[in-house]
Amino acid sequence: MxxxxxxxxxxxxxxxxxxxxxxxxxxxxxxxxxxxxxxxxxxLARDTAGIDLVVGAKGSPLQLILSSVLHVDQPTGNIPIQARALVERDPAVARVVPLALGDNFRGYRIVGTDAGFAQLYRTRLAEGRAFAAPMEAVLGAEVARATGARPGQKFTGSHGLGSEDGQDQGHDHAPFVTVGIMAPTGGVADRLILTSVESVWQVHGIEANHEEGAGEHDHEHETGPDALEPELTALLVTYGNAAGALRVPAMVNRQSALQAAVPATEMARLLDLAGASxxxxxxxxxxxxxxxxxxxxxxxxxxxxxxxxxxxxxxxxxxxxxxxxxxxxxxxxxxxxxxxxxxxxxxxxxxxxxxxxxxxxxxxxxxxxxxxxxxxxxxxxxxxxxxxxxxxxxxxxxxxxxxxxxxxx
Amino acid sequence: MMLTVRNLSKAYAGRQVLLDISLTLRSGEKMLLLGPSGSGKSTLLACLCGLAQPDTGKVTLDDAPINDAIRRRHFGIVFQTLRLVSALSLSANLVLAQKLQTGRSDPALIAHLLERLGIAGRANARPHQLSQGEAQRAAIARALAVRPAILVADEPTSALDQTNAAIVARLLADLADEAGAALIIATHDERLRPHVPRTLTLAEGRIAA
Known part of the structure; x- marks a missing residue:
């Protein structure tokens, strides 16, 4: 039949x-x-895992999450480096990972951060070692695959965060050297180039002598009223206990230059918007x-x-x-x-x-x-x-x- | 094996189509059921095959009333409108008939029948690709593919010219002989008389001769 x-x-x-x-x-x-x-x-769940709060410049909280966690949008602006110490002071905060954005290499974002980033995203090295000195960089697996970069090779970043940005604004004066390549994570880290925050500052001619959290500026290095201050783009915050969720966002939002965005909330809102369609x-x-x-x-x-x-x-x-x-x-x-x-x-x-x-x-x-x-x-x-x-x-x-x-x- | 019709009568919509028909047909016997249109030939064939029930009288095969199972097992029918399944090739039509009757196909018999009927080269053709004569032969092949005890053909030559009509009539008789089957041909075509030894003439629902 x-x-x-x-x-x-x-x-x-x-x-x-x-x-x-x-x-x-x-x-x-x-x-x-x-x-x-x-x-x-x-x-979204994988990329936001372990991040309870993102602190950044005032603006759209969704944009802050997209730019700082998913790395798909422009940042809302920069925040003073003292913001890190402010957040870290709260006993409910277990970890603060700083982010300094601004440049890219062939469309892949160069992220100034510290060793906390690797812990947060549970990355491990496939080759080489972690960055230690300024201008040392570790490449995400996708970046290494796409660019063919190997440990020991040098590269220069371009201004802007996307492949179409700042192609004619290369930072030839400050080349990075690749010291390591991360194993694939299946997450956002695969598409990032990690370096120290100081490297990002150095590329942009910013003196890094300001001690984070010191609350004071080292004026010896300023050359005039327009001298660039070292800043951060965002902070990725992980709470040690639930009390953080009650205190920290409110404390951050009281600061005139800062805003706190909760990834879970913003992602839920994003999915709600997309969900209707x-x-x-x-x-x-x-x-x-x-x-x-x-x-x-x-x-x-x-x-x-x-x-x-x-x-x-x-x-x-x-x-x-x-x-x-x-x-x-x-x-x-x-x-x-x-x-x-x-x-x-x-x-x-x-x-x-x-x-x-x-x-x-x-x-x-x-x-x-x-x-x-x-x-x-x-x-x-x-x-x-x-x-x-x-x-x-x-x-x-x-x-x-x-x-x-x-x-x- | 003997097909027996006793005092069969049937009316449709108040019109008496068959009246008091009695006949017998033995294994291997051949019979022409001759009569003009409206004489009741097709209704008699339908009753013989169990496709229509008589109002009175009965039709039996070896004393058993004709039912669906007996029809499937013992009858091979060549319909006037041929009724080949249009979606299937010629050979697939034969396979389907065999599978529905016995659950399996007999490729050797199919090949023999197609060869014998001169349409082996058209085995893969679909019904609409066949000429009228080829389609006629295909319908005969399908009726014989189930190894029937009684081969029934309704107006098998109605669409054929004289030469082809004679060929088909002879073929039916020969194939029935080869298969050891009894043969009943219902027709209005007097030209078939010489090819079938026994003729039963119907007129207005009665046996006239």
């Missing part, structure tokens, strides 16, 4: 193909949503699947009528009611299954194509062939729609009286 159902499908290739395409588009949309939503959630697309996807089911239903109703003679003949030749019922059901379900599988492959193929076309997506960790259990539910749902669409025509042929139809023989 399967081969007969397949033969009937092949017998009307255009209708079968159109129904399949309709369902395929629906499945592709639903699978894409699942993939993007799940991968974004996983990625996702929901709308998801509804559209299921509507499209329902339309595909309707198209199968219309096709099968017509076919059941046109094939009355064939099916009556099958009954006369020995087919049971269940077998002719099954033939029509199989036609609907096979069309839906073919559409579902095609849509699934198309969705994952699109992710792969997008990843190859837009390297940023690859850098963001978008994985093309990573099936999710929920995709099985989508496939089963669409096959169910096919079965539902075939049910009425199948019941019609089930009730068919072959003797009445063929009595004329």
């Amino acid at each position: 399967i081969s007969l159902a397949l033969a009937y499908l092949r017998d009307r290739p255009l209708t079968s193909l159109l129904n399949m395409v309709l369902l395929g588009i629906a499945v592709a949309m639903l699978v894409l949503l699942l993939q993007l939503g799940t991968q974004a959630n996983t990625r 996702f929901d709308a697309i998801r509804v559209f996807g299921w509507l499209l699947a329902a339309m595909g089911g309707l198209a199968i239903f219309v096709a099968l109703v017509g076919i059941a009528r046109a094939r009355e003679g064939d099916l009556a003949l099958l009954r006369v030749m020995g087919a049971t009611r269940g077998q002719v019922f099954g033939t029509v059901m199989l036609e609907g379900m096979l069309t839906a299954l073919a559409g579902a599988v095609t849509g699934w492959i198309a969705a994952h193929g699109l992710i792969m194509a997008a990843r190859q076309t837009y390297p940023t997506l690859a850098e963001l960790g978008l994985v093309p062939w990573q099936p999710l259990p929920a995709e099985l539910a989508v496939l089963a749902g669409v096959v169910g729609i096919g079965a539902l669409a075939a049910l009425l025509p199948a019941l019609t042929v089930y009730r068919l009286d072959p003797a009445q139809i063929l009595a004329r023989i």
Whole structure:
């Protein structure tokens, strides 16, 4: 009966193909949503793990999180280095990791930080050693792969945070030397170049003699009223206990130059915003699947009528009611299954194509062939729609009286 | 094996189509059921095959009333409209018939029948790709593919010219002989008389001769 159902499908290739395409588009949309939503959630959760609070310049808290944790947006501004000591003073704070941003190397951000960054992101070295002296740098795995840089090689950064920024503003006077390469983490650290905060200052001609937390400026090194002060871009804060969440954000927000942003809150807000769009697309996807089911239903109703003679003949030749019922059901379900599988492959193929076309997506960790259990539910749902669409025509042929139809023989 | 019809009558929508028909057909016997359109030939064939139930009288095969199982097991039917499954190739039509009857196919018999009917070269052709004559032969091959005890053909030559009609009639008779099957051909075509030894003429639902 399967081969007969397949033969009937092949017998009307255009209708079968159109129904399949309709369902395929629906499945592709639903699978894409699942993939993007799940991968974004996983990625965000991984990149924000261990960071309870981000302290930065006043501005959009979401922008602060995006720029300082996910490294995909411009920072809100800089903050004085004394902010670090201010935050560290609170006994509920377990760790503060400073970030100094401003430059890139071939589009990869150069992040001035300290050893706390490696602990926070649980990075480990694949080659070489950690940075120690100024102008020493450790490359993320993706950076090393993309640039081909090896330990011992030198490179110069460019001003700005993206590949399109500051290509003509190279800091040739202050080259970095690669001392280590991190093992892949699957997170944001893979796309970063880590160095000391002092290196970032040095590249920009800023004297680093200001002791963090000292609250005093070493005026000996200033050359005039426009002399650049050493600053930080943000602080990544981890609490030692829950009291930090109650005290630290409020304390930070009382400072005129600082704001505190909670990654969990901002990510939830971001996902809520994206979620509304996702929901709308998801509804559209299921509507499209329902339309595909309707198209199968219309096709099968017509076919059941046109094939009355064939099916009556099958009954006369020995087919049971269940077998002719099954033939029509199989036609609907096979069309839906073919559409579902095609849509699934198309969705994952699109992710792969997008990843190859837009390297940023690859850098963001978008994985093309990573099936999710929920995709099985989508496939089963669409096959169910096919079965539902075939049910009425199948019941019609089930009730068919072959003797009445063929009595004329 | 003997097919017996006793006092069979049937009416459709108040019109008496068959009236008091009695006949017998033995293994290997061949019979032409001759009559003009509306004489009741097709209704009689439908009753013989168990596709229609008589109002009175009965049809038996070796004293057993004809039912679905007996029809599937013992009858091979060539329909007037041929009714080849359009989505399947010629050979697949034969395979389907065999599988529905016995659950398995007999490729050797199929090859023999196609060869014997001169359509072996068209085995992979779909019904719409066949000429009328080829399709006619394909329908005969399918009816014989289930090794029937009784081969029933309704107007098998209605769409054929005289030469081809004679060929098909002879072929049916020969193939029935080869298969050891009884043969009933319902037709209005007088040209078939010479090819079938026994003729039963129907007129207005009664046996006229």
